[in-house]
Amino acid sequence: MLRYVLRRLLYALPIAFGVSLVCFTLVHLAPGDPIDSIIPEGASEEAIAQIKADYGADQPLPMQYLKWLGRVVTGDLGQSIKSGRPVTQEIAPAIVNSVILASAGIALALIAGCGLGTIAGYARRRAVDSVITGIAITGISIPHYWLGMVLVVVFSVGLNWLPASGMGSPADLSHLILPAIALSAIPTGIIARSVRAAVIEVRKQEFVQTLYAKGLSDVAVFRHVARNVAPTVLAVMGLQFAQMLGGSILVETVFSWPGTGFLMNAAIFSRDLPVLQGTILMLAMLFVVMNLMVDILQMLFDPRVKRH
Amino acid sequence: MSTAVATAPAPTASGFRRPSTGFWQTVGRRLSRDPVTLACAAILLLIVLAALFAPWLGLDDPYKQSMVRRLKPFGYQGHWLGTDELGRDMLSRLVYGGRSSLFTGFVPVVLATLIGGLLGIVAGYLGGRWNMVIMRCIDVFYAFPSVLLAVAISGVLGAGQFNSIVSLTLVFVPAVARIAESVTTRVRNEDFVDAARATGASTTSVLFHHVLSNVLGPILVYASSLISVSIVIASGLSFLGLGVTPPNADWGLMLNTLRQSIYVAPVTAILPGIMIFITSMCFSLMSDGLRSAMDVKA
Amino acid sequence: MIYTRPAAFTPRSAAAPQAEPGDFRVDLQERDRGGPAQPMLIVSGLKKHFDIGGRSIGGQRTVVRAVDGVDFTVRKGETLGIVGESGCGKSTTARLLMHLIQPDAGSIIFDGDEVNAVRGMSISELRRNMQMVFQDSYASLNPRLTIRESVAYGPRVTGLSAAQARARSESLLEMVGLEPSNFANRYPHELSGGQRQRVNIARALAMAPRVLILDESVSALDKSVEAQVLNLLRRLKAELGLTYIFISHDLNVVHYISDRVLVMYLGQVVESGPVDAIYAAPRHPYTRALLSSRPSMDPRRRIETAPLSGDPPNPINPPSGCRFRTRCPQARPQCGQEPPALAPAPGSDSHVVACHFPLSSSATVPSPPAKGALQ
Numbered sequence: 001m002l003r004y005v006l007r008r009l010l011y012a013l014p015i016a017f018g019v020s021l022v023c024f025t026l027v028h029l030a031p032g033d034p035i036d037s038i039i040p041e042g043a044s045e046e047a048i049a050q051i052k053a054d055y056g057a058d059q060p061l062p063m064q065y066l067k068w069l070g071r072v073v074t075g076d077l078g079q080s081i082k083s084g085r086p087v088t089q090e091i092a093p094a095i096v097n098s099v100i101l102a103s104a105g106i107a108l109a110l111i112a113g114c115g116l117g118t119i120a121g122y123a124r125r126r127a128v129d130s131v132i133t134g135i136a137i138t139g140i141s142i143p144h145y146w147l148g149m150v151l152v153v154v155f156s157v158g159l160n161w162l163p164a165s166g167m168g169s170p171a172d173l174s175h176l177i178l179p180a181i182a183l184s185a186i187p188t189g190i191i192a193r194s195v196r197a198a199v200i201e202v203r204k205q206e207f208v209q210t211l212y213a214k215g216l217s218d219v220a221v222f223r224h225v226a227r228n229v230a231p232t233v234l235a236v237m238g239l240q241f242a243q244m245l246g247g248s249i250l251v252e253t254v255f256s257w258p259g260t261g262f263l264m265n266a267a268i269f270s271r272d273l274p275v276l277q278g279t280i281l282m283l284a285m286l287f288v289v290m291n292l293m294v295d296i297l298q299m300l301f302d303p304r305v306k307r308h
Numbered sequence: 309m310s311t312a313v314a315t316a317p318a319p320t321a322s323g324f325r326r327p328s329t330g331f332w333q334t335v336g337r338r339l340s341r342d343p344v345t346l347a348c349a350a351i352l353l354l355i356v357l358a359a360l361f362a363p364w365l366g367l368d369d370p371y372k373q374s375m376v377r378r379l380k381p382f383g384y385q386g387h388w389l390g391t392d393e394l395g396r397d398m399l400s401r402l403v404y405g406g407r408s409s410l411f412t413g414f415v416p417v418v419l420a421t422l423i424g425g426l427l428g429i430v431a432g433y434l435g436g437r438w439n440m441v442i443m444r445c446i447d448v449f450y451a452f453p454s455v456l457l458a459v460a461i462s463g464v465l466g467a468g469q470f471n472s473i474v475s476l477t478l479v480f481v482p483a484v485a486r487i488a489e490s491v492t493t494r495v496r497n498e499d500f501v502d503a504a505r506a507t508g509a510s511t512t513s514v515l516f517h518h519v520l521s522n523v524l525g526p527i528l529v530y531a532s533s534l535i536s537v538s539i540v541i542a543s544g545l546s547f548l549g550l551g552v553t554p555p556n557a558d559w560g561l562m563l564n565t566l567r568q569s570i571y572v573a574p575v576t577a578i579l580p581g582i583m584i585f586i587t588s589m590c591f592s593l594m595s596d597g598l599r600s601a602m603d604v605k606a
Numbered sequence: 607m608i609y610t611r612p613a614a615f616t617p618r619s620a621a622a623p624q625a626e627p628g629d630f631r632v633d634l635q636e637r638d639r640g641g642p643a644q645p646m647l648i649v650s651g652l653k654k655h656f657d658i659g660g661r662s663i664g665g666q667r668t669v670v671r672a673v674d675g676v677d678f679t680v681r682k683g684e685t686l687g688i689v690g691e692s693g694c695g696k697s698t699t700a701r702l703l704m705h706l707i708q709p710d711a712g713s714i715i716f717d718g719d720e721v722n723a724v725r726g727m728s729i730s731e732l733r734r735n736m737q738m739v740f741q742d743s744y745a746s747l748n749p750r751l752t753i754r755e756s757v758a759y760g761p762r763v764t765g766l767s768a769a770q771a772r773a774r775s776e777s778l779l780e781m782v783g784l785e786p787s788n789f790a791n792r793y794p795h796e797l798s799g800g801q802r803q804r805v806n807i808a809r810a811l812a813m814a815p816r817v818l819i820l821d822e823s824v825s826a827l828d829k830s831v832e833a834q835v836l837n838l839l840r841r842l843k844a845e846l847g848l849t850y851i852f853i854s855h856d857l858n859v860v861h862y863i864s865d866r867v868l869v870m871y872l873g874q875v876v877e878s879g880p881v882d883a884i885y886a887a888p889r890h891p892y893t894r895a896l897l898s899s900r901p902s903m904d905p906r907r908r909i910e911t912a913p914l915s916g917d918p919p920n921p922i923n924p925p926s927g928c929r930f931r932t933r934c935p936q937a938r939p940q941c942g943q944e945p946p947a948l949a950p951a952p953g954s955d956s957h958v959v960a961c962h963f964p965l966s967s968s969a970t971v972p973s974p975p976a977k978g979a980l981q
Contacts, residue, residue: 018448026464137596141588143540145547146563146581153574246453250544254567265548268463280460288451327791331750499746500756502706503806506738507760507813508730517759521750 004299012292019288020072023281024065027273072281078274082266087278090263095282097167098259101252102244104180109187110237116188117195124200132192139189148182148254165256179255183248187240194236198229231301238294245290246283331525338601345597348590355587359406368397370404370557379573390576392562393569398576401557402583408469408558409584412551413539416473420480421531427481428488429523433496433515443489450482458541462550472551476542480534487530488523495522525602532595536588543584559584637735637816638682640718646817646849647680647703652712654698658922670921672698674873676712677948680817685843685850687864687881689857689896691918695873696853697741700821703851704738705729717816734764737810741822743802747794753779753805754790760813778808782838800831804838811842819851824859836863857900861885866956869893872921872929875948879957889951889959891934928962936963 059067071078077087120132155178156164168175202208202225211221249261256262260279267276329337339345358365368387374395382390389398431442449457461475495501496519504514543560545551552558554565562580570577656670673695680686688696702709705722713720716735720726727735740746747756758768758775766774776786782804794802803823810818820839824832840863843850854860860867861881868878869890877890888894895914914933919925925932931941946960 014444015448015451018445019451022448022452023460026460029461029464137592138589141536141540141585141592143543143581143584143588145544146578146584149563149567149570149581150578152570153578157571157574243453243455247455249455249459250547253548264459264463268459268550276460276463280456283456284452287453287456291451324787325789325791327752328793328796330793499740499742500748502701503738503740503746503809504748504759506704506706506733507763508733509759509763513763517751518748522748 005296008292008295008299012288016285016288019284020069020281021065023277023284024068026280027277028061077278077281080275081272082270082275087274090275091260091278091282094258094260094263094279095286097257098245098248098252098261101176101179101183101248101257101259102241104176105183105244106187106237106241108180108184109191109240110233112184113188113191114195114233117192118199120192120196121199121203129196133196136189136192136196139185139192141189142185144182144185145250145254147185148179148251151178151182152254167258175255175257179251179257182254183244183251187237187244190240191233191236195229195233198232199225202228231298234301235294235298238290238297242287242290242294246287331521335525335598335601339597342597342601345594345601348593348597351586352590352594355406355583356410358403359410362403362407365403367400367403370396370400371555372396379569379576381573381576389579390573392576393566398579401562402559402580404557405559405562405580406583406587408552408556409539409543409546409560410587412469412472412476412542412546412558413587414535416476416480416542417531417534417538419473419477420484420534421527423477424481424484425488425527425531428485428490428527429492429515429519431485432489432492432523433511433519435493435496439489439493443486446482446485449478450486452479454479454483454537455541455544458545459548459550462545467550467553469552469556472542472545475545476538479541480538483534484527484531488527491523491526492519495519529595529599529602532598533592535595536591539584539588539591638717642682644682644718645679646682646717647678647851648715649679649703650677650713650715652676652699652702652714653710654695654702654707655710668922671873671924672921673702673709674924676870676873676875678868678875678878680849680851681866683847683849684865685852685863687860687867688851688853688870689855689860689867690870691896692855693872693918693921694870695921696855696870697821699870700738700819700851700853703819704736705732706738734813735815736817736819737813737815738819738821739803739806739810739823741825743799743806743826744794746806747802747809749794752791752793753784753797754786756794757805757809757812760809764813774812775808778812779805781811781842782808784808798831799827800835803827803835807835807838807842811846815848817849817851819853821853822855823852825854825856832859839863857885857897869896872918872924874929875960876930877957877959877961878948879951879954879959883954883957887965889957889964890930890961891936891965892930894965895933895935928960938963 075088077091079086080090083090116132116135120129120136123129152164155162162178163175164178166175208221208225211224216224245260247261248257248259249264251257252259252261253265260283264276264279266272267279372395374391377384377387377391377395378393380387380391382388384390387397387399389402392398392401427442427446431439452460458475458479461478462471465471465475501514501518504518509517542551543558543563546558546560547564549561549564552561554561559580563577563584566573566577566580652673653671653675654673656672658668658670676695676699678686688699690696698707701707702712703714713723714732715721716727716732721732722729747753751759754772754775757778758771761771761774762768776790779786779789784801784804789797789801789805794805797805806823807818824835827835836859839850842848850863852860852863864881866879867881867884869876869884869892871892877884877888877893884893885897888897892914899914919929919932925942927940927942927944928934928937928946931937934941940962944962946962948958948960951957951959951964
């Protein structure tokens with residue numbers, strides 16, 4: 001088992017390097033010299049030369065990449081142009097906020113998705129199944145940022161029950177509800193479909209028939225079914241959580257939720273390249289790590305993989 | 309020897325049994341009998357035709373602003389769907405917006421299918437070291453969440469429809485390539501490909517005559533499922549201000565600009581999103597229908 | 607398409623069929639380069655190791671020794687049967703012969719020319735002389751092509767025009783017993799297993815080969831259909847003057863169709879000789895155990911000898927010396943030290959066996975079911 005984990009890590013390492021290379025290159029794709037955005041206004045010739053030397057802007061790109069990589073690995077992501085603070089300081093609270101939102105979203109998606117998927121899996125080919133499949137497809141196809149707007153229209157503008165934007169104080173969950181619902185739409189659909197397919201697949205297997213033949217009640221059989229479906233669900237959930245974390249920018253923009261997406265949005269429009277680059281890098285790395293964890297978790301659950 | 313089918317088609321003029329329905333004809337026939345697919349196709353056809361023939365539909369000028377007619381409700385002075393925050397006719401903006409949104413959503417999928425499909429098929433057929441090299445490079449891009457990558461590339465390249473298309477194509481190429489490689493590897497290991505190679509045929513001949521026809525189906529199904537995602541993300545980019553720029557009409561952009569007026573004219577503000585939703589949903593359902601139609605051992 | 611029978615083997619029939627449109631005549635005698643004494647195939651030292659990755663802690667790669675030093679010859683016009691348990695390397699050997707996978711070592715000499723050597727026969731030339739029929743009749747046919755198109759593909763590759771390929775395809779379908787007007791336009795999923803195998807045979811013959819490798823070609827068929835296909839194969843071989851290599855795990859079928867038999871175990875040849883000699887008096891303990899483990903229909907003939915116990919050892923780590931020694935009822939210490947070489951059995955020069963202590967010719971097995979019983 002340890003061998004599998006190591007092998008998986010070994011595989012993830014070049015991917016991580018590739019990701020960092022893409023992040024580095026992205027910034028250099030931007031029109032204009034990226035170094036210009038770091039140089040403060042009205043700097044003297046020596047200051048400009050010093051900054052360029054610091055960032056190695058006079059050296060060939062591969063050297064710049066290595067220098068940048070060296071800084072990144074030690075935790076130095078540069079400084080925000082807009083605020084002057086270290087990028088890490090800007091990103092850290094944003095990541096926390098995004099994680100809060102994503103966690104709420106995935107919790108909702110898990111409950112709704114598993115519930116709907118299980119019901120659909122048990123009620124094969126009847127009207128309930130079609131309705132639930134329809135709901136799932138709706139969830140997958142809906143533009144979640146638009147759903148957010150609709151929720152605002154109904155619950156904030158119309159009914160004035162819930163706030164339309166911002167995060168509010170930590171204890172105030174009312175700000176979390178609408179964005180979490182909006183964010184959970186797509187994962188709910190995906191989880192519902194996966195659970196439905198998994199439940200159907202498991203119930204078709206012979207061991208389920210054996211359980212019924214042994215006289216187990218529906219509830220007891222369901223426990224067995226759930227145990228077999230769980231690995232798939234966990235895998236899908238993990239991947240969706242990671243996607244939500246990386247793709248939350250749209251919902252965060254609608255609700256002005258101060259997370260990484262909101263930060264990225266601001267960084268793009270103020271051309272704050274260090275913040276932008278840092279945020280993309282962190283989110284992408286999180287995604288790689290989450291994928292790795294999901295793979296390992298799946299392997300742990302799979303009894304067919306040999307463990308020493 | 310007993311025949312394997314219950315009814316035999318009437319013979320052709322030369323006395324040969326008429327060719328049975330091939331794979332694609334069977335798929336087509338099953339699709340044409342699926343009510344959901346037909347309904348979605350009808351809706352999409354309507355939207356697409358409206359978008360294509362927009363200039364000839366006698367609509368108001370989508371760019372004509374009017375400060376006195378801002379955010380008027382439905383039916384106001386001949387504006388069936390009201391006006392937007394700059395006084396422009398909503399119906400007209402929606403129809404013209406369709407041209408932009410559909411184009412920006414559809415083209416990246418087509419490009420990604422061509423590029424990603426080619427990469428995946430080549431990697432799948434060659435196998436071995438080439439496969440590993442190509443797929444590892446693809447995996448690096450696949451390691452980004454889709455929306456993040458799209459926003460990152462667009463954010464860096466700048467706003468604009470062209471940049472948006474480039475960005476989305478780059479996002480979808482890895483996804484299509486992975487499916488293409490996986491399917492091609494599976495087909496390549498089938499005996500009939502070995503039998504074709506055993507005749508001494510060239511690689512291109514085997515690829516073209518044997519591999520391609522069996523691989524195209526699953527790739528197209530996957531690509532069709534990407535269309536709805538693409539439309540949503542493309543509109544999302546415009547919503548963020550990274551896609552189509554004002555004063556053009558585009559559903560995502562309209563959602564953005566109307567957002568400020570959400571308290572004043574809530575219904576108008578969410579209208580463009582309804583269009584995105586309907587289009588995305590129809591493509592999703594049709595893609596599902598296509599997958600079911602192909603899901604036969606025939 | 608009609609092969610003419612070479613005069614050296616059987617007399618030509620007086621009424622030679624007239625050439626029909628679409629037919630062409632291929633004189634087997636013209637293609638016979640080495641003469642009747644030259645074996646059709648000489649295989650020596652064939653090896654194929656599969657690297658399945660996964661380094662052990664010691665750093666050694668895990669390698670499956672699928673084919674580990676195989677030698678045999680195939681004479682012109684005969685049927686060589688290859689038997690063995692699953693995983694003994696029969697199918698890999700077949701694919702190595704066809705060069706569908708590259709051998710790691712060894713040489714193949716086809717009618718006097720070495721394959722893939724500098725002054726020998728090229729692989730594409732080999733493929734015009736040798737074709738293969740696979741086991742899975744459904745997976746061997748492209749589900750998107752009609753039967754006619756599948757059979758015509760090979761001839762098109764060799765340069766025939768579309769019309770010529772089509773004509774050849776139809777005449778071949780007729781030859782294997784599938785009426786073209788009824789079957790040519792069908793798709794593989796519209797045929798039964800036996801019909802599909804006939805198509806595969808037609809497809810292989812469309813390349814006008816001299817040797818046909820049949821890799822478990824009848825294993826997946828029902829018994830009655832299997833008998834029909836076997837009889838078709840015998841008829842075709844006689845009419846067209848073919849040479850067969852027939853691979854199977856079914857001992858009775860191999861007995862029915864083969865002239866000589868090769869027995870494989872764990873990637874190596876353990877015994878080979880004329881079919882009756884092998885089946886009546888096997889010299890290798892493995893062959894004897896294999897043969898005697900066939901169930902008999904006669905309650906009077908019960909199995910006396912010890913059956914084979916256990917599963918075949920792992921091909922990744924075969925036993926030292928003789929690979930069969932872990933399951934051999936007569937294994938001795940010498941068997942673990944030195945691998946036995948293929949040597950002629952005492953009293954016969956065409957019957958070779960790889961054993962340090964080959965069984966005597968008097969060691970008989972209960973006689974197999976009568977040949978006619980297969981019908």
